[in-house]
Amino acid sequence: MEQFDVAIIGGGSAGLSALKKLSDLNKSAILIEAGNGIGTKNVSGGILYSKKDTQGRIYNVEDVFGSDFSSNAPVERLIKKYLLHATSKNKIFTIDMTPLHEYKTNFAYSVLLNRLTPWFAELASESAGKHGGGIITGVHVSDIQWTDTKTIVRTNELEEFAVRSIIAADGINSEIAQITSARDKFTPEEVYFGVKVIIKLPEKIIEERFHLDSTEGSAHLFAGDVTLNHVGGGFLYTNRDTLSLGAVYHYNSLLSNPVNPSQLIDELIKNPLISEYIKDEVTLRNGNEGLSKEDQLKVHLGVSKLIKTYNELRDKYFSNNNMKLIESGKFRNLEEVKSKIDSIKHDLNEKFGVQFVNNYVELEFSAKLIPDGKRCMMKKPHFKNILFIGDAAGRGIFIGPKIEGLNVGIDDAVRAAIAISRSIDSNNFDYDYLGNYYESLVNESPYTGEMRMIDENYL
Known part of the structure; x- marks a missing residue:
């Protein structure tokens, strides 16, 4: 043994x-x-x-x-800003909690x-x-x-x-x-229930939207009507090229006022501040009902490939490593990259009826229990x-x-x-x-x- x-x-x-x-x-x-x-x-x-x-x-x-x-x-x-947002319908009151965040913190x-x-x-x-x-x-x-x-x-x-x-x-x-x-x-009285989504968002858009440099991040907490009358609140953390958006509520309050976990996320996303934080330009396809099934399949595959090319090139353009596109020899400058992105977008819209709308891209959904120490x-x-x-x-x-x-x-x-x-x-x-x-x-x-x-x- x-x-x-x-x-x-x-x-x-x-x-x-x-x-x-x-x-x-x-x-x-x-x-x-x-x-x-x-x-x-x-x-x-x-x-x-x-x-x-x-x-x-x-x-x-x-x-x-x-x-x-x-x-x-x-x-x-590296989290440099820590903000608490109190919400009431379309009203938001924000408190800068950065000093509390920095208290006794090395990093x-x-x-x-x-x-x-x-x-x-x-x-x-x-x-x-x-x-x-x-x-x-x-x-x-x-x-x-x-x-x-x-x-x-x-x-x-x-x-x-x-x-x-x-x-x-x-x-x-x-x-x-x-x-x-x-x-x-x-027991339910001793734990919290957390639900979270990972949302895709290009690096430079995160930095522009949250007023950050290339290494900085911010943490946001949400209290108020976004909680649906539960004991707890929401959070949003900026990652390199994603956002962690979620809610943590005392499990006992969820049992006394039952709600589907996805509703907790949906309520956060409905908030005007949060919806502005997470939005991105997302492709929306139209149907091709007038075509034969064989032609529909061909169009679907062609559009899928073009959308993939568009998304990959756009993500690289809005990343902090975008100069690698120039170093690869495929483009002479970033303006040329932007022109290529716009050209693909035009083709998707004009030739295939693909629309570009404000929405968010969810990469992951998860839930877990958390101990109330x-x-x-x-x-x-x-x-x-x-x-x-x-x-x-x-x-x-x-x-x-x-x-x-x-x-x-x-x-x-x-x-x-x-x-x-x-x-x-x-x-x-x-x-x-x-x-x-x-x-x-x-x-x-x-x-x-x-x-x-x-x-x-x-x-």
């Missing part, structure tokens, strides 16, 4: 941070991810913070993945997790491989058993293997928590030799304009790695020795202090 120092269950940002930190501490760790690939189960769109606090040490992403994280990681935009980037987590995985896997560890995807843990001398992990896909400890990083609906009965399932964080985030981190431990800061989860999970991951490394070095995996030490480290985290300080009656 194979044996590892640690098994990490869950390949999100928290689990990968734990793997990287343990490997850097020269420990043998294996990460098990249920998805077929790292990032395939991660919901795109969010803000990743690096924080500082005079009340205690915070372990940030750059502490795990290197001081050059900002230069090397596939992040989207904050908009990120798309299905791009960022594979990058985390590459670095973590390289480090883990030096100590006999690594990442295995497409594997589901089915059972965990304890004997007098070892902990045995059983899966649906692999031979059982032994570990000395486990880190549960498998999200808010943690299967490890359910298998071991380490905690109850979270004040209400559901585990008082003892451990069970036997299992340490729970991030969403799996019910930890996150979600109140008003503060929406922080990724950075909390990374901080937890480092603390779990430190606790396990100590147990390995002392050859002591007594549950109290490992669990109580990890609990003390978590209690020292400024994030834990923030969660505890939130008024229990804030909703």
Whole structure:
């Protein structure tokens, strides 16, 4: 039977941070991810913070993945503006929350997790491989058993293997928590429900519309009638060439006032400010009912190809790498590129009846549950030799304009790695020795202090 120092269950940002930190501490760790690939189960769109606090040490992403994280990681935009918009029908009152955003913040980037987590995985896997560890995807843990001398992990896909400890990083609906009965399932009163769409928009249009330079981004929160009388609000984050638009509401309020998740997004899009933010020029085809089916197919294929050429050329023209079009030798200058785009547009309209209308292009729709850290964080985030981190431990800061989860999970991951490394070095995996030490480290985290300080009656 194979044996590892640690098994990490869950390949999100928290689990990968734990793997990287343990490997850097020269420990043998294996990460098990249920998805077929790292990032395939991660919901795109969010803000990743690096924080500082005079009340205690915070372990940030750059502490795990290197001081050059900002230069090397596939992040989207550095958030420099943070605005709260209160809406009432066609009226909007905007408050600049940038000073609050900058308070105790080293930096904050908009990120798309299905791009960022594979990058985390590459670095973590390289480090883990030096100590006999690594990442295995497409594997589901089915059972965990304890004997007098070892902990045995059983899966649906692999031979059982032994570990000395486990880190549960498998999200808010943690299967490890359910298998071991380490905690109850979270109730509707303890979680938020988030729904989000990724909207396509060319780089330079984003920068012009939101008054940003080529690396800057902005974050927008929405409160008021866009919430459909639910407890929560909307958000919009600028990415490099997309927007993350979504809504986060307390799950209990959605149950008492039921609404389809897509309606939450639709209500945001109806708002005049938001509709102006997300609009783009989109092609609208007319039918060809007068033609034979064979001719309709030919026209359809021809128009599809021309529309694809138009969209690709337009996206490149409005990107910050548009000079590559000139360097390729296909065009002499950007004016010539613009002329070609206009020519294709004219042909689509005049020859094929394609219209160009203001609309938006949705690339992705997703939904997830989010822990309300004040209400559901585990008082003892451990069970036997299992340490729970991030969403799996019910930890996150979600109140008003503060929406922080990724950075909390990374901080937890480092603390779990430190606790396990100590147990390995002392050859002591007594549950109290490992669990109580990890609990003390978590209690020292400024994030834990923030969660505890939130008024229990804030909703």
